[in-house]
Ligand SMILES: CSC[C@@H](O)[C@@H](O)C(=O)COP(=O)(O)O
């Protein structure tokens with residue numbers, strides 16, 4: 749018997765005593781895509797599951813605060829230099845399960861899935877490519893973030909002054925400074941939006957930006973640090989809006 753997949757010609761004696769040639773092909777199962785993936789996993793599933801669990805925990809808390817209305821918001825964790833775990837587009841961020849999170853490469857291509865990543869995946873991978881030490885990116889649409897983005901769109905930044913909470917931002921050790929939170933115009937074209945963001949991320953220790961009428965992006969070395977930055981910006985923006993109401997800004 750030959751190797752699987754090879755063809756053989758054998759000669760047999762037919763009933764008429766004439767010689768007949770029969771072609772026999774030895775069957776070999778086709779190598780399926782699934783089998784190929786099992787041989788060389790596209791990513792470490794244990795690592796993915798750990799990242800998904802962290803994303804789920806934070807998104808539930810943020811949704812409970814009303815910061816992800818009507819499926820808004822997207823969330824990711826860098827898994828490796830090549831891959832990030834990120835929320836699938838259009839999911840209710842308050843009810844995520846592991847099945848609502850997928851893997852993309854740093855060019856936003858889905859990895860080993862047919863799901864569609866967040867419509868704003870490009871903003872996440874932009875940060876991962878630009879800053880190799882960024883480990884997680886969180887994006888929310890709280891009322892405070894949305895309003896602040898509209899109010900400060902023309903200035904292109906929210907200038908924050910004198911907050912003790914600056915010390916919650918990596919690299920800052922005092923309230924005696926000014927911190928500019930950049931504000932970029934909203935756009936549905938992700939190339940346009942990414943270019944606007946890229947142009948305002950020149951200062952070291954910038955940990956977030958607002959998109960006008962849209963929401964806040966915040967990031968950090970890991971998801972806990974990104975969350976601390978998100979919470980700090982939300983708090984300081986809330987104070988800024990309150991001071992405007994009081995006529996102090
Ligand atoms: C539901 S409107 C908000 C979206 O347009 C978008 O800004 C957003 O944050 C969520 O998009 P998604 O594709 O689910 O990641």
Ligand SMILES: [Zn+2]
Pocket residue numbers: 820821822868887889962963
């Ligand atoms: Zn958004």
